[in-house]
Amino acid sequence: MAWQKQVLRVDLTNGTSHKEPLNMEWAEQYLGERGLATKYLWEMMDARTDPMSPDNVLIFATGPLTGTMASTSGRYAVVTKGPLTGAIACSNSGGKFGAELKYAGYDMLILEGRAPEPSYLYINDDDVQILPAGDLWGATVWHTEETLKKMHQDPQIKVASIGIAGERGVRYACVVNDLHRAAGRSGVGAVMGSKNLKAVAARGTKGVRVADPKGFMQVVKETHKLLAENSGVREMTELGTNAMIDAMQDFGGLPTRNFQEVQFEGTEKINPAAMMEKRPNGHRNLLTNKACFGCTIACGRIAHIDEDHFTIVNRKEYWHASGGLEYETAFAFGPVVGVDDIDALTFAGFLMNEHGMDPISFGVTLAAAMELYEMGVITKQDTDGIELKFGNPEALTVMAEKTGKYEGFGQLLGLGSKRLCEKYGHPELFMGVKGQEFAGYDSRALQGMGLGYATSNRGACHLKHDTFAEDMEDQTGKGKALPCKESQDATAALDSTGICLFTAGAWGSDNLARQVDAACGGGWTTERFLEMGERVWTLERLYNLKAGFTAKDDNLPERLLKTPAPSGTAKGKVNELDKMLPEYYTVRGWNQEGEPTEQTLHRLGL
Amino acid sequence: MKITVKTGGLLYEYLPPDRTANRATLDIAEGATPHQVMQDLGFPADGSYLVIVNGELIAPEKRPELRLADGDQLSINPPLKGG
Known part of the structure; x- marks a missing residue:
């Protein structure tokens, strides 16, 4: 119950699809979404596979609570081998697509092979078709979604698609659904592009049944x-x-100018107060907030850009809310690149959604390029004539568009920071772990964050x-070691339910386990729920070890150490990873090479 | 003596009506502590806060001990969290 107990498997190479029963033995061990998709990935493909090859497997997975009346139940995860990192990639998204896929009758969509021509997948309950993408190949995410709804004459269709960035293999291309929600990190959109798959358009009418409706309703109410x-x-x-x-x-944890500093003088120009401020011309950046499917939080922001701003003054197609x-995004287009022009930041955000890119990886890659520029390693000749200095809003928005369209210097920015910095002989300027760029927290001020970054299975996260x-x-x-380990396990469990992480401040694992228990037919104690999370985390680790990662990759850049x-x-402090990591391995039940011991594997049934 | 209080998130709601955005200048008694100032402003005692004085992090157990001085900058933020 709560599961649809059905997987849709699509062979893009041969243009076929079939439905198969969900492996319920695995579902009892890995629940759904992130956990269950990881198990399927582990069983289906060699972790040493080239992520951009047809042999990589791309999985869209819902959780048992996806599409239910539980708050924030719109989540789905995209799990694959990531092209940015070479590690397991697990990016989850909200919006409405996940619930729609489940309503069509599928817990999981497994995509294998590579279509012989650009294609899209149309799912209308049991009707599944692989159709030519035609002119949609080369189109933006926004155009693709609008066109598919018109073509199929159904505004209720939910679309997950990629932009040109995904088609062309930008290493941090994402999958965007519902115009501006995204499975954002680790380049899952590039994998979709490598499969010649432009979009998945889903329409479902089947609903979701839970095991104990009365009990579920009660716990959901609470x-x-x-x-x-x-x-x-x-x-x-x-x-x-x-x-x-x-x-x-x-606090002094706000990474600024490629992590050279930890506080940004322009913060008050890009903070929530600035978003809400009415300007002399009457313009206000923020219009309203927005919720994903079933969400009672509604953290999403809907904004617009001043029509007189240099980014859109002659571009009416951007005179709308998004x-x-x-x-x-404020961090990635603001402090880390030194820009404090809120309209430029907002426009860069629009471009990420329109072209399908991870803003964190883009911003931190641009920051590294800016540092290279200021060092004189690259010049205007490399950057298509753009002055790539920290603080230049034009550099931010022009490069966001060039990367999204895979043009000029944007092609190099599309490599991600690690590859870009290595190309120019300065690998030390890469701010990330396992090839993935850091988010907006400096781990000299936040020590535990550093440990979490270093040990995250999908790279810095x-x-x-x-x-x-x-x-x-x-x-x-x-x-820091024990809370890091315990919260990693709890988060892996939460990510396997179909629920949003932003409930975590109000719900402990007990509240999640109670909802899962009522929805899935009993037996889901908090202990079992958390053990499932630990199993998921450990299996992800095994995947990465098999892919070739070692304890040496659980590291931070020298700048932070x-x-x-x-x-x-934290003035004067560095990150103390050398003290935390051995303790972390111990509390995980791993040896000092970062490998789970036989005893740990046995305990988790791995 | 006077201190400046700056708040993050929605905590400006605890500042006096004459606040400017998320900032206020307060007249406090000699030797007042961050704990007393927060108590006087009505911050719930069971809440979790990030408290910084002149750029230095003040742990919860230090908040009833630290004596504020004239001109100090007291920053009160909600707990850090992911976004």
């Missing part, structure tokens, strides 16, 4: 109340995730663990 009464949730509703930028600035700044409370209390490496934070509450 958990909705917890969200409604939580002050952190209220803050996300009213201010969005960018509410945190002021705190991060005061996804506005969130914390990570802030969403796979939660040590914020510990990082606020103590700015040394002490006491040897150059002290220049200001803020």
